[in-house]
Amino acid sequence: MSLLATEILTPRYELAWYPWAVQYFFMIAISYSALMLSLPGLVFRRERFLPLARLALLVAVTCTLVGPVALLADLHQPARFWHFYASPAPWSWMSIGAVLLPPYVVLTILYGYFAWRPALVTRGAEGQGWDAKLARLLCLGNWQTPQLAVIVFGALAALFACGIMLYTGAEIAILASRPLWNTNWLPVMFVLTGLIAASGLVMLLNRLMAGANADVYRQGLKVILVAILGAAVVAATWFIQGMTGYSPSVQAALESVRHNPDWTAIAAWALSAGVVLFLVTVAMLRAPKWQRWAWLLGLLAIHMGWAFRWLVLMEVQTVAKNTAGYYHLAVEAGSYGLLGIIGTFGLWLAVLLIIDILVPWRDVNNARSATY
Amino acid sequence: MDFARRTLLGQMARLTAGAALVPLSSLANAGINDQPPRREGDSSKRYAMLIDLRQCIGCQACTVSCHIENEAPLGSFRTIVSQYEVENEDTGDIATMMLPRLCNHCEAPPCVPVCPVQATYQREDGIVVVNNEACVGCAYCVQACPYDARFINEKTQTADKCTFCAHRLDVGLLPACVESCVGGARIIGDIRDPDSQISRMMAEHHDDLMVLKPEQGTSPHVFYLGMDERFVTRPLADPAIWDVRDNEGKEIGYEFAGH
Ligand code: SF4
Ligand code: SF4
Ligand code: SF4
Numbered sequence: 001m002s003l004l005a006t007e008i009l010t011p012r013y014e015l016a017w018y019p020w021a022v023q024y025f026f027m028i029a030i031s032y033s034a035l036m037l038s039l040p041g042l043v044f045r046r047e048r049f050l051p052l053a054r055l056a057l058l059v060a061v062t063c064t065l066v067g068p069v070a071l072l073a074d075l076h077q078p079a080r081f082w083h084f085y086a087s088p089a090p091w092s093w094m095s096i097g098a099v100l101l102p103p104y105v106v107l108t109i110l111y112g113y114f115a116w117r118p119a120l121v122t123r124g125a126e127g128q129g130w131d132a133k134l135a136r137l138l139c140l141g142n143w144q145t146p147q148l149a150v151i152v153f154g155a156l157a158a159l160f161a162c163g164i165m166l167y168t169g170a171e172i173a174i175l176a177s178r179p180l181w182n183t184n185w186l187p188v189m190f191v192l193t194g195l196i197a198a199s200g201l202v203m204l205l206n207r208l209m210a211g212a213n214a215d216v217y218r219q220g221l222k223v224i225l226v227a228i229l230g231a232a233v234v235a236a237t238w239f240i241q242g243m244t245g246y247s248p249s250v251q252a253a254l255e256s257v258r259h260n261p262d263w264t265a266i267a268a269w270a271l272s273a274g275v276v277l278f279l280v281t282v283a284m285l286r287a288p289k290w291q292r293w294a295w296l297l298g299l300l301a302i303h304m305g306w307a308f309r310w311l312v313l314m315e316v317q318t319v320a321k322n323t324a325g326y327y328h329l330a331v332e333a334g335s336y337g338l339l340g341i342i343g344t345f346g347l348w349l350a351v352l353l354i355i356d357i358l359v360p361w362r363d364v365n366n367a368r369s370a371t372y
Numbered sequence: 373m374d375f376a377r378r379t380l381l382g383q384m385a386r387l388t389a390g391a392a393l394v395p396l397s398s399l400a401n402a403g404i405n406d407q408p409p410r411r412e413g414d415s416s417k418r419y420a421m422l423i424d425l426r427q428c429i430g431c432q433a434c435t436v437s438c439h440i441e442n443e444a445p446l447g448s449f450r451t452i453v454s455q456y457e458v459e460n461e462d463t464g465d466i467a468t469m470m471l472p473r474l475c476n477h478c479e480a481p482p483c484v485p486v487c488p489v490q491a492t493y494q495r496e497d498g499i500v501v502v503n504n505e506a507c508v509g510c511a512y513c514v515q516a517c518p519y520d521a522r523f524i525n526e527k528t529q530t531a532d533k534c535t536f537c538a539h540r541l542d543v544g545l546l547p548a549c550v551e552s553c554v555g556g557a558r559i560i561g562d563i564r565d566p567d568s569q570i571s572r573m574m575a576e577h578h579d580d581l582m583v584l585k586p587e588q589g590t591s592p593h594v595f596y597l598g599m600d601e602r603f604v605t606r607p608l609a610d611p612a613i614w615d616v617r618d619n620e621g622k623e624i625g626y627e628f629a630g631h
Contacts, residue, residue, distance in 0.1 A: 005469075005609035008455045011447070016511035016524055076509025076529040083489040083508050091408050094512050095488035174405050176588060177482060177518035248587075256606075321520045322454065322473065322606060 013327045015317050019337060020074035023344040025168060025309045027067035029194030030201060032161035034060035035108060037198060037223065042115055042364070043154040051213045052220070054364050055202045061112040062355060064105050066348040071101075073340060093174060097167040104160035111157045114149035119363035121145070134358060165191050172312070179253035180316045185238045189308070192234065195227040196277070197305020200298035207295035210362065217294040218285070224301055225281045228274060235274075256319050260326065266311060273304055405485050413495025417562040418593070419536055420498070422570050422581070423472050425598040427555035430455050430470040434549035434558065438474075441537065441548035448523045450474060450534040451549055456609055471603055472558070474549070475500060475521040475534035476584065476592030483513040483522060492531065497562075498593060499538050504530040518588045536560065563593075573597070 034056040040046045041053025072078045084098035117139060124136035169187020176182045199220040206216040242250035257263035280297050284290045318327045355361065430453050438444070438451045451474035458467045481500050484492050491506035492513050502513075507530035514522045514531060525532035537547030541560075545551075550558045561570035574581060574595065582599040583592040585606075 005459070005607050006457045007607075007609045008457055009452075011449050011452050013520060014448075014523065014526075016514035074510070076511065076524055077507065080489075080506075080508045083491075083506055087490045087506065089408065089485075089488055089490045091404055091406055091485045092488045092512075093404060094486065094510060096404070098488060170404075171512075175482075175486075175516055177516055317515075320606070321518060 013320070015314070017313060017317065018074055018340065019310075019314065020070045020340050020344070022306070022309045022313050023070035023341060024067055024074060025190070025313060026197070026306050027063045027070060027344065027348070028164060028168060029190055029305065029309075030198045031060050031063035031067055031108070032164050033191070033194040033198030034063065034202065035111075035157055035161050036195070037202060039154060039158060042111075043151050043158070048215060049219065050364070051206075051210065052202065052216045054361055055205050055210055055216060056198070057112055057115055057364070058352070058355065058361050059198060059201055059205065060108055062348055062352045064108045065351050066344060068101060068105060069347060070340075070344045093167055093171040097164070097171060100160060100163040100167055104157065104164055107153055107157035107160055111150065111153040114145060114153055115364050116359050116361055117145045118365070119360040122363065123360050131357075135360070138358060165194075176249070177321060178316055178319070179249045179256060180319065181312070182249045183238060183247070183253070185234050186312070188234050189231060192227045192231040193305045193308045196224055196231070196301045199223040199227070200301025200305070203298035204295045204302065207298075209356065212292060212295070214288075214291065217291045218288070220298070221281050221285050221291065221294055224277065224297075225285065228278050228281065232274065232278070263315075266315065270307075270311070273300065273307075277301060277304060407480060407485055408490070408493070410494045410496050412493075413497035413499060413538075415496035416564060417497040418564045419477065419541065419560065420563045420570060420593040420595065421474075421477075421536070421550075422559045422573055422595045422597060424555075424557045424559065424573075425470060425596055427553075427557035428453065428470045428472060429555055430468070431554055433552045433554055434472060437548040437552035438534070441540075442535075443527075444532065445526045448525060448532070450521075450532070456603070456607065469600060469603060471596075471599075472549075473519065473521070473584075474594060475517075475536075476519055476590065476594045477536060479591035479593060480589060482516045482518065482588070482590060486512045486516045488512065495538070499536050499541075500533070501535050501538060502531045502533060504528050504532070507531050518585050518590065519592075 037056035038053040038060060041049035041051075042057065072081060075081065084095065088099065089095040120135045120139050124132050124139055126132055166187065169190045172181045173184060173186040174182070203217055203220040206213055206220070210216065238250055239254075241247040242254040245251050277297070277300055280300075284294055284297065320327055432453050435449060435452050439449065442450055444450055451472060454471040454473055456469040456471070458469055459465070460467075477498055477500050479498070481494060484494055484500060487493075487507075488510060489506055489508055491503045491508070492500065493503070494500045504525075509524060509529050509531070511524055511531065514524060517533075522531055522533040524530070537545075537549075540547055547558075547560055550560050559570050559573060561568040563571050563574065565571060566575075577597050581595040581597055582601060582604055583595060584604060585592075587605065
């Protein structure tokens with residue numbers, strides 16, 4: 001017997017997580033991914049990865065500074081954030097995240113500081129201009145930058161970055177209430193799309209701020225290639241798990257959006273964006289003369305990383321829990337909606353420009369950090 | 373296939389209703405996302421609600437009285453009676469289905485372990501409450517509840533939900549929704565007391581009781597009598613009324629979709 005049912009009265013269900021959440025997940029994913037990209041050059045001291053590492057470090061530090069601001073803004077009671085530390089709940093992933101985040105931020109800043117300090121010392125020694133004075137101020141006294149500090153803080157920050165990867169993914173993936181979230185593949189997907197976006201941003205900044213270094217483009221493209229292949233395997237596995245009924249939760253997830261034209265459109269778009277990204281990346285790696293356009297591909301990569309989070313965190317909230325219907329997703333202007341999105345990006349840009357003025361990040365050099 | 377699946381869910385619903393009678397005692401103290409220890413409340417009791425759908429006329433008296441008693445902001449509800457218009461595709465017959473929804477005060481509530489500041493907790497008597505002085509408004513619990521029983525109260529900017537009117541129960545009064553129900557469809561009581569009305573009714577109708585979304589493993593403690601098992605999990609229904617808002621987001625009316 002088949003039924004046609006109509007829910008006559010539907011209360012309004014508000015979004016519980018605002019676009020701020022997307023901004024946090026986006027910023028923090030770029031932060032930990034960029035941090036990873038900086039390791040070969042700065043912690044393992046491979047010379048040919050140094051140009052990549054300089055940019056990646058800049059991206060990591062700026063995003064690490066801005067991410068937590070967006071997180072705070074997503075709380076409905078931001079002034080109560082200290083409750084996280086006054087009454088922690090070790091069984092809650094969010095509480096674990098609240099414990100991991102501050103040391104991660106501090107370690108990343110220290111990593112950046114010690115990597116940048118030798119260059120600051122050099123700039124401080126050059127003349128009497130305001131930038132030299134500022135640099136001397138930022139050197140915090142007259143002492144030799146410990147050679148090991150970059151390696152130690154870089155490695156520690158990387159360790160905490162793994163914790164951030166784990167908690168941001170697990171926090172969402174454990175929510176059985178939403179089958180579209182409730183999969184172990186979600187944390188993996190967050191990391192892979194984070195790597196894609198971070199590489200994209202590094203390639204873009206390479207064009208805008210670092211004179212379009214060819215090594216950076218090539219290395220960035222390779223990271224994107226590996227990550228997009230990984231993402232394709234993960235997406236295909238998730239889909240097959242659902243179609244075959246191997247995972248009832250994925251099956252329920254597919255079922256929940258199957259007949260919705262918006263979701264079909266989203267899936268088609270995601271698939272084509274992924275295919276385009278993959279094909280162009282392969283083409284550029286095979287024909288180096290095209291690599292000078294890699295920053296354009298970087299824009300697509302950034303977009304993918306962001307749109308994936310928008311899809312996962314915002315669109316999924318519109319799938320009704322109690323019926324087969326959908327809630328209306330209205331992104332309002334004002335601090336909870338558009339303004340929040342634009343504001344986060346604006347803040348990040350401001351932080352980037354300030355660091356660019358204050359810090360000679362282009363001059364980071366392993367050899368020199370040994371002598372100062 | 374679909375029918376088989378739903379029948380299976382219906383059976384699960386019954387099983388779960390039965391299993392809930394055995395107290396799940398030792399859930400406390402374990403790893404990530406496990407249930408933290410309960411606190412406060414009378415551990416000799418376990419409150420639960422039985423909703424006799426045969427008596428529900430869909431008048432929304434409970435919705436209104438709860439709204440007044442608990443001062444929920446306009447547009448947010450701790451309880452609501454979902455009303456479905458059901459058409460039999462073969463015969464064209466139309467029937468109406470009423471489904472009062474509220475917090476299920478689950479035995480394994482997924483909303484509790486997610487709370488990062490221990491603001492949401494379960495009392496010893498099974499009632500799940502929010503301390504809105506501690507709540508940081510992260511809305512994690514709102515996401516974790518499979519029943520949409522929670523919302524962020526726009527006045528307090530903290531999580532809000534049905535409390536079984538604990539403030540009334542604790543002084544010997546009945547919850548507002550129970551008090552105001554014209555058909556006496558909502559029965560609340562202590563299921564550890566074998567002589568309570570709810571215990572007697574649960575014993576009498578044991579095999580016909582159902583809970584919502586049993587597959588979520590939450591072990592709800594709102595039991596439905598006279599339930600159509602196709603409504604136990606997300607019914608294949610489309611919402612028909614949406615509110616209409618003006619450009620500033622102010623509500624200006626309702627609209628029927630697809631009518
Ligand atoms: S119905 Fe939702 S809010 Fe109520 S106890 Fe269960 S999970 Fe928590
Ligand atoms: S919204 Fe409040 S009660 Fe809910 S999880 Fe966050 S802090 Fe806890
Ligand atoms: S028990 Fe109280 S809070 Fe819960 S639905 Fe009834 S009136 Fe509302």
